[in-house]
Amino acid sequence: MSVLGVVVTLLDPVVIPAQAATATRPQSLSYIPGATLLGIAAGRLYGELATQDAFAAFHAGAVRFGDAFALADSGHICLPVPISLHEPKTRDDKAPSATDERVRDFAAADRGQDFVQIRGRDCVMDGCARFHELGHEASMRTAIAAETGLADEGQLYGYEALSAGQRFRARLDGDVALLARIGKALKGEHFIGRSRTAEFGRVRIEIEEASYWQLASGAAARRRRFVWLLSDAWFFDRYGFPTARPDADMFCPGCAIDWAHSFIRTRRVAPYNTAWRARAEERTLVTRGSVITLENCSLVPGLQSFGMGQERGLGMAFVSSHPIGEVLCTDAGAVTSPAPACPPLPAPTAFTNWLKGKQAGIQSRATAAATSDDDLQTLRGLYRRARHIAGEPVGPTASQWSGLATFLASDIQTGSLLGTREDRDSRLWGARYGLGEGDTGTFRDFVITILKAKDGRTRLRLLAQKARRAIEEEEWLDPQRDESGAVNDQ
Numbered sequence: 001m002s003v004l005g006v007v008v009t010l011l012d013p014v015v016i017p018a019q020a021a022t023a024t025r026p027q028s029l030s031y032i033p034g035a036t037l038l039g040i041a042a043g044r045l046y047g048e049l050a051t052q053d054a055f056a057a058f059h060a061g062a063v064r065f066g067d068a069f070a071l072a073d074s075g076h077i078c079l080p081v082p083i084s085l086h087e088p089k090t091r092d093d094k095a096p097s098a099t100d101e102r103v104r105d106f107a108a109a110d111r112g113q114d115f116v117q118i119r120g121r122d123c124v125m126d127g128c129a130r131f132h133e134l135g136h137e138a139s140m141r142t143a144i145a146a147e148t149g150l151a152d153e154g155q156l157y158g159y160e161a162l163s164a165g166q167r168f169r170a171r172l173d174g175d176v177a178l179l180a181r182i183g184k185a186l187k188g189e190h191f192i193g194r195s196r197t198a199e200f201g202r203v204r205i206e207i208e209e210a211s212y213w214q215l216a217s218g219a220a221a222r223r224r225r226f227v228w229l230l231s232d233a234w235f236f237d238r239y240g241f242p243t244a245r246p247d248a249d250m251f252c253p254g255c256a257i258d259w260a261h262s263f264i265r266t267r268r269v270a271p272y273n274t275a276w277r278a279r280a281e282e283r284t285l286v287t288r289g290s291v292i293t294l295e296n297c298s299l300v301p302g303l304q305s306f307g308m309g310q311e312r313g314l315g316m317a318f319v320s321s322h323p324i325g326e327v328l329c330t331d332a333g334a335v336t337s338p339a340p341a342c343p344p345l346p347a348p349t350a351f352t353n354w355l356k357g358k359q360a361g362i363q364s365r366a367t368a369a370a371t372s373d374d375d376l377q378t379l380r381g382l383y384r385r386a387r388h389i390a391g392e393p394v395g396p397t398a399s400q401w402s403g404l405a406t407f408l409a410s411d412i413q414t415g416s417l418l419g420t421r422e423d424r425d426s427r428l429w430g431a432r433y434g435l436g437e438g439d440t441g442t443f444r445d446f447v448i449t450i451l452k453a454k455d456g457r458t459r460l461r462l463l464a465q466k467a468r469r470a471i472e473e474e475e476w477l478d479p480q481r482d483e484s485g486a487v488n489d490q
Contacts (some may be wrong), residue, residue: 002173002174002175002176002179003171003172004171004172004173004179004182004183004207004208005169005170005171005172005207005208006037006068006169006170006171006172006183006186006204006205006206006207006208007071007167007168007169007205007206007207007208008032008068008167008168008169008170008203008204009165009166009167009203009204009206010162010163010164010165010166010167010168010202010203010464011164011189011202011203011204012164012199012200012201012202012203013137013161013162013163013164013199013200014032014161014164014192014193014200014201015159015160015161015162015193015194015195015201016028016029016032016033016162016192016193016194017029017159017160017286018168018267018269018324019267019269022258024105025373026318027160027396028136028160028161028162030070030122030134030162031067031068031069031070031168031231031288032067032068032168032170033067033068033312033313034064034065034067034068034170034231034311034312034313034314035065035271035312035313035388036068036192036193037065037068037170037172037186037313038058038151038311038312038313039051039066040185040186040190040192041057041058041182041185042054042058043188044185044355045057045181045182045185048057049181050127055172056175056178057174057175057178057182058311059311060311061310061311062174062175062178062303062311063172063173063174063175063178063310063311064172064174064310064311065170065172065311065313065317066170066171066173066231066313066314067170067230067231067288067313067316068168068169068170069122069168069169069170069230070122070132070134070166070167070168071166071167071168071169072124072126072130072132074124074126076124076125077090077124077125077169078122078123078124078125078132079122079123079125079230080122080123080229080230080288080289081098081118081119081122081123081131081289082098082105082228082263082289082291082324082325082328083117083119083263083264083265083289083290083291084105084106084107084263084291084324084325085098085103085104085105085106085117085118085119085324085325086103086105086106086111086112086115086116086117086264086321087102087103087104087115087116087118087175088102088114088115088116089114089115089116090114094131095118095131096130096131096135097123097128097129097130097131098123098129098131098325098328098329099129099328099329102136102337103118103325104325105323105324105325105326106261106263107226107261107262107263107291107293107323107324107325108226108261108323108325108326118131119289120133120436123328125198125477129328129329129424134162134163134166135162135163135165135166136160136161136162136163136331137160137161137163138158138159138160138161139158139159139161140158141158141159146231148154148485159194159195159200161193161200170313172361179292181243183207184249186205186207187201187205187206187207188201188204188205189202189204189205190203190205201357202310206275207253223295223296223297223298223321224293224294224295224297224321225251225255225293225294225297225299225301225319225321226291226292226293226294226319226320226321226322226323227250227251227291227292227293227294227299227304227306227317227318228289228290228291228294228317228318228319228320228324229286229287229288229289229290229291229315229316229317229320230288230316230317230318231288231313231314231315231316231317232285232286232287232288232314233246233285233286233290233306233307233314233315233317234283234284234285234286234307234308234309234314234315235250235306235308236250236308238308242283242284242308244266244284244286245263246286246292246306246307248294250306250307251292251294251297251299251306251436252294252297252298252299254296255294255295255296255297255298255299256294256296257292257293257294257295258293258294258295261293262290262291262293263290263291264286264287264290264291264292265286265287265289265290266284266285266286266287267285267287268283268284268392269281269282269284269285270282270283283309285314291324293324298489299319300319301319301320301321302317302318302319303316303317303318303319304317304318305317329463345398364439365458367455369462371459372459372462372463372466373466374465375450375459375463376466376467376470376473379446379463379467380399380470380476382395382433382443382445382446383395383433383476383477385433385434386431386433386443388407388434389432389433389434389440390431390432391436393420393476393477393478394428394431394477394480395427395428395431395476395477396428396443396467397428397471397477398411398467398468398471398472399468400428400429401464401465401467401468402464402468404418404460404461404464405448405461405465405468408457408460408461408464409461418444418447419449429442429443429444429447430442430443430444431443447460450463
């Protein structure tokens with residue numbers, strides 16, 4: 001039995017939905033299933049291998065294609081958080097790691113009140129068990145009718161995808177000769193997941209010839225075992241039928257399951273098989289992260305596999321003689337051989353520099369638009385203060401703001417419009433408003449302050465456009481309105 005390491009880098013967003021439904025926006029898996037790697041290898045090798053070797057590699061379990069787990073920036077692998085871990089549900093801030101003092105492992109202790117399972121996160125296996133959340137992005141789409149080429153009415157669907165740039169790591173176990181050929185077939189660029197003919201699914205796979213990850217485990221000093229599922233498991237009962245409540249004999253003859261200290265969740269799935277152009281049989285899986293506590297058990301601590309579908313990554317588990325919460329809190333929880341750092345990015349080209357410039361411009365305009373709303377609210381208050389000092393409506397008119405917007409759009413200097421500090425124009429840009437403690441300022445000062453800020457011209461142009469409309473619609477300079485904006489009937 002040999003082991004082969006695989007590192008998968010997402011070059012494009014990848015859509016791997018957790019369920020078969022296409023209505024609304026299905027959630028994405030936080031890992032790459034081993035069945036995906038099996039499908040890539042089978043697509044390349046099935047016709048080249050002898051019938052017996054093909055059956056052994058892709059059907060009989062001679063090679064086990066493990067799930068590809070996410071990698072943190074440090075290169076350490078991220079495994080599903082054990083759902084036996086609970087945190088107080090009354091606190092607003094979530095625990096930053098599985099080693100937090102607020103976190104309790106109810107697989108080893110009696111359940112407490114006001115605690116909630118920790119789900120939807122992974123543990124960075126670097127000895128600190130920090131929580132890691134993958135990058136996701138979502139989009140809504142509509143199907144196109146083949147007859148008209150237009151949007152098909154009522155055919156709205158969504159995708160949630162794993163963001164590009166993330167890396168995942170898997171291990172393959174099996175025959176040395178088969179692994180060598182499978183490694184060559186996997187190496188390179190491939191397309192996985194849904195919508196591969198669009199902008200999704202491109203990945204790069206690299207092979208680690210002599211490196212693989214494994215969990216360290218303590219000595220088997222006790223007869224109690226904790227089975228932490230690292231991947232979904234497809235269990236069956238003593239009669240061979242699939243079940244979501246496995247028998248203890250599946251793990252070890254003569255042992256018993258302590259259901260009071262076990263935590264399992266299930267999901268039902270019928271995966272689509274591209275080669276068959278049909279869905280496979282529906283299966284009820286015990287989901288990754290579940291923890292099963294066994295009594296009077298002699299299982300050897302370490303990585304084990306249970307149940308059906310092991311060739312496609314199902315059933316991988318970590319068996320420990322100590323509670324998983326304790327394992328994560330010690331150095332024994334660290335995973336050996338972190339993956340190498342990401343390769344350096346390619347040198348920028350004229351095209352990539354142009355794209356970055358366009359993106360920076362879009363972000364700058366969006367920031368300026370958001371900031372100009374706050375500036376308009378401030379300006380509204382300045383007009384009220386100026387009116388309070390002068391005893392009548394003063395300040396730049398709507399046409400003055402319109403002219404300022406034109407100057408800024410044409411890249412003309414604004415000095416000729418705003419004037420100077422020595423100008424005695426006390427009714428327009430030189431109108432004064434109170435700043436508190438006897439100090440005053442002018443609208444000219446307010447405009448110049450914005451111009452000196454980052455992206456000031458864009459921000460001021462947007463403010464000028466909004467100020468013109470507000471002065472006309474809200475009648476800021478109407479003598480019949482008092483300082484609060486209400487109409488004065490006298």
